Amino acid sequence: MSQIFFRQTVTYEEFQTPLSLYELHQQIRDELEVAFPENYWVVAEVAQISPDRRKGHCYLTLVDKGEDARQMLAQARATIWSARFQTLGRHFEERTGQPLKAGLKILFQAQVRFHELYGLSLDIVNIDPNYTIGDLARQRQETLKRLEGEGLLEANKALDLALVPQRLAIVSSATAAGYQDFVHQLKGNSFGYTFSTTLFPATVQGNEAPASIKRAMALVAKYQERFDAIVLIRGGGSQTDLSCFDDYTVAAAIGHSPLPVLTGIGHERDESIADIVAHTRLKTPTAVANFLIDRFRETEEHTEGLLDSIRMFAAQQMKLTGDKLERLSLRFTNQTKELLQTNKDKLEQLSRGLLLKPRSYLEAQKHQVSDLEKDISANTKDLLHTRKSHLQELSVCVEGKSQRYLHMKEHELNHLVHCLETEANGKLKQEQLSFTKYSDKVGYCVQQKVQNEKHRLRLLEMSIEANNPEKLLLRGYTLTLVNGKIIKSTKGIKDGDVIVTKMQDGTLHSKVVTINHHDK
Incomplete structure (x- = not known):
């Protein structure tokens, strides 16, 4: 028989006194202060940054994605207190060329802190911008290598820029001073050159800039036949917020562009990846405008030079x-004179020869004509004789064939007449039989119809005879009339009317005294 064992539940009284959550957090804080007493250098990526404009602090969310950027290995909160943030932030921006922002990988020195209410956090006390610069350089090289591998690094440079690019698609911010400067410089050029500009608005700084620029470039590509080139200019703002122009998305959009791209981002540091990929790189929007005006002027001067050369x-x-x-005219005149003189001499010689030979020549021609007439006469007789014989033979042949043909057709005609007579006789006999049959049938039908009509007439006579008024009077019936009309009802009869009553043996005249109507 099986046995059942029950384990006794252990209660907390048998162990130490329980801690409150606050006490537990205090112990964790104390342990962490002992375990991590110093400052530690840490590498992490800034996932989110929230500066406190009022107090001056900066709150960050740091992550570690390891080798695989899609997998997050760790996450922590961090704080840069206002006393340090102003110094560290300014120093970082001066060294790296861009502010501390999300997406950057930083090397920082921090103290481990644990607060009973807010949990674990890091107090950043120092940031090494050199690490970020190196990481940005690495990312830049990776982007350039990727663009080269995809054939986009030199793709836009391979496009032909029009000699005079007048139809310009501008990718910039609509309210930016740089855009206004660019348009003003183009419109106000001293040469009176005309440019057509169309703005495709885009954000050109900040985290949204790459996607915005890509959309604008794609929209320009849809209407590429309307433009000669694309002008990508930065519309003012911080000189340090230029990281979007190192973004792969922007560079790839330029590489895929069907039109040459001119950049005027407006910075003095090393050229951005967008500058490298673009067809032509210029420093500022105004410089782009001057480049276009100068190109117009150079083309005009070159054209004028060509016209002068022509x-x-x-x-x-x-x-x-x-x-x-x-020279040719003089030479032609001399040669013509020589040729005329030569031909003149030849004509004179020929004329003298003709005067000496006409009689002998005419006699020879006369004999030739006479011989020719004889030959023609003889040949004509032979030909006529041959043709006559041929016609006689042909006549005999035609006559024989005609007689045979007529005999054959006569035989066919006789046969056809015989067939028609036979068929006509047969048809006539059939029609005669049919006529006889229908004639007998019609006679019988007429006789029957006459008998039927006679019988119907006898019946009508009997009916008329039976309804004769005189016979009705013999049976005891009378006829009552008023004004010559038979009376069938008391309606229409009034007092004093004279009524005529006809009987078998006489007529009665009565006067109406009283009328009694019977209800139906």
Whole structure:
């Protein structure tokens, strides 16, 4: 038989007295202060940053994604107190060229803190901007390598920029001073050149800038046939907030662009990746405008130079051609005179020869014509004889064939007549039989119809005879009339009317005294 054992529940009284949550957190804080008494250098990525404008503090969320950027290994809160944030933030921005912001990887020195209410956090006391610079450089190299591998690094430079790019698609901020400067510089050029500008608004600084620029570039590509080039300019703002132009998204959009891209981002430091990928890189929006104006001017000057060269060359060619024509004309005149003189001499010799030979020549021609007439006459007789014989043979042949053909057709005609007569006789006999049959049938039907009509007439006579008024009077019936009309009802009869009553043997005349109507 199986046995059941019960384990006794252990209560907390048998152990130490329980701690409150606050006491537990105090112990954790004390242990952490003992375990981490110093400042530690830590590498992490800034996931979120929230400066406190009022108090001057800066609150960060730090993450560690390890080798695989898609997997988060650790996360912690961090604080830079106002006393340090102003110094550290300014120093970091001066060294790296951009402010402390989300997405940057930083090397910082921090103290481990644990607060009973807020939990674990890090107090940042120092930041090494050199690490971030190196990490940004690494990211930059990776981006350039990726663009090169995809064939986008030199793609835009390979496009041909129009000699005079007048139709410009501008990717910039609508309210930016840089955009206004660019348009003002173009419109107010001293040469009177005309440019057509179309703004495709985009955010050109901050975290939203890469996606915004990409959308604007894609929109320009949809209407590429309307433009000669794209101008990507930075519309003012902080000189340090330029990281979006090192973003792969912006560079790839430039590399995929079907139009040449001119950049005027407005910074003096090393060129951005967008500058490297673009067709032409200039420092400022105004510099881009001057580049376009200068290109217009250079093209105009080059064209004018070509026109001058063409005019000069044409004048030289006309002079050379005139001299050559003059020499040719003189040469042609001399050769013509020589040729005319030579032909004149030949004609004179020929004329003298003709005067000496006409009689002998005519006699020879006469004999030739006579011989030719004889030959023609003989040949004509032979030909006529041959044709006559041929026609006689053909006539005999045609006559024989005609007689045979007529005999054959006569036989066919006789046969056809015989067939028609036979068929007509048969048809006539059938029609005669049919006529006889229908004639007998019609006679019988007429006889029946006459008998039926006679019988119907006898019946009508009997009916009329039976309804004769005289016979009705013989049976005891009378006829009552008023004014010559038979009375069928008391309606229409009034006192004093004379009523005529006809009987078998006489007529009665009565006068109406009283009328009694019977209800139905």
